Amino acid sequence: DQQVKQNSPSLSVQEGRISILNCDYTNSMFDYFLWYKKYPAEGPTFLISISSIKDKNEDGRFTVFLNKSAKHLSLHIVPSQPGDSAVYFCAASDPYAGNNRKLIWGLGTSLAVNP
Amino acid sequence: DGGITQSPKYLFRKEGQNVTLSCEQNLNHDAMYWYRQDPGQGLRLIYYSQIVNDFQKGDIAEGYSVSREKKESFPLTVTSAQKNPTAFYLCASSGRAYEQYFGPGTRLTVT
Numbered sequence: 001d002q003q004v005k006q007n008s009p010s011l012s013v014q015e016g017r018i019s020i021l022n023c024d025y026t027n028s029m030f031d032y033f034l035w036y037k038k039y040p041a042e043g044p045t046f047l048i049s050i051s052s053i054k055d056k057n058e059d060g061r062f063t064v065f066l067n068k069s070a071k072h073l074s075l076h077i078v079p080s081q082p083g084d085s086a087v088y089f090c091a092a093s094d095p096y097a098g099n100n101r102k103l104i105w106g107l108g109t110s111l112a113v114n115p
Numbered sequence: 116d117g118g119i120t121q122s123p124k125y126l127f128r129k130e131g132q133n134v135t136l137s138c139e140q141n142l143n144h145d146a147m148y149w150y151r152q153d154p155g156q157g158l159r160l161i162y163y164s165q166i167v168n169d170f171q172k173g174d175i176a177e178g179y180s181v182s183r184e185k186k187e188s189f190p191l192t193v194t195s196a197q198k199n200p201t202a203f204y205l206c207a208s209s210g211r212a213y214e215q216y217f218g219p220g221t222r223l224t225v226t
Contacts, residue, residue, distance in 0.1 A: 032213045043119075043205050043217030044158070089157065093213050101146050101165065101209055102173075107157040 003027050004092050006106035013113050019077040021109050023090030028071065030092040034103065035064060035075045038087045047088075048075070080113045087111070118142065119218035121206050126223045128200075136191045136221050138206035147189035148207040148215060151175065158205065164189055193223065200225045 178197025
């Protein structure tokens with residue numbers, strides 16, 4: 001059973017517009033959330049994270065919003081660029097899982113930014 | 116340069132042979148991980164290790180084995196018992212923070 005869900009397998013956005021990638025989770029004990037970006041045949045690269053005690057974290061064009069009551073987080077990319085085209089993974093940390101360094105991963109959303 | 120290296124990038128083996136994938140890190144991280152990615156799928160955890168000489172099974176450990184004799188190294192052996200070994204294998208490490216840092220991956224093809 002997926003504890004971290006990325007319900008949109010793909011997303012297409014025009015260059016310069018906002019990209020919004022969504023992630024839902026089921027376990028209210030998750031205390032830290034991360035977003036990764038992955039190009040084909042490469043390892044994922046860490047993008048941005050947020051602690052459960054915050055509701056927003058911003059880093060340049062990337063902003064992550066956390067709504068704990070809805071168990072939902074989103075990644076906003078503004079403005080979107082063609083180089084942002086990749087698969088984006090949402091991941092969460094469960095501090096009560098016996099090893100808080102083990103991350104629970106979503107299945108990813110493939111973002112295509114069209115010129 | 117600090118980072119994680121995986122070698123080789125592409126690996127081909129015949130069915131029935133064991134094969135070992137290399138993962139080395141010079142980030143001084145305590146924890147290391149092995150994941151597998153199949154087309155259209157997310158990352159599935161095979162094994163992880165928090166410290167030297169200790170490791171735990173992940174979600175799909177059957178048919179795989181690991182060792183952690185040195186902090187820098189966490190090799191993964193894909194045994195002949197693994198029924199579907201063809202996949203993209205990713206190694207990662209993490210320090211005190213939650214973030215995991217990944218290597219470039221190894222594409223294993225077994226025919």
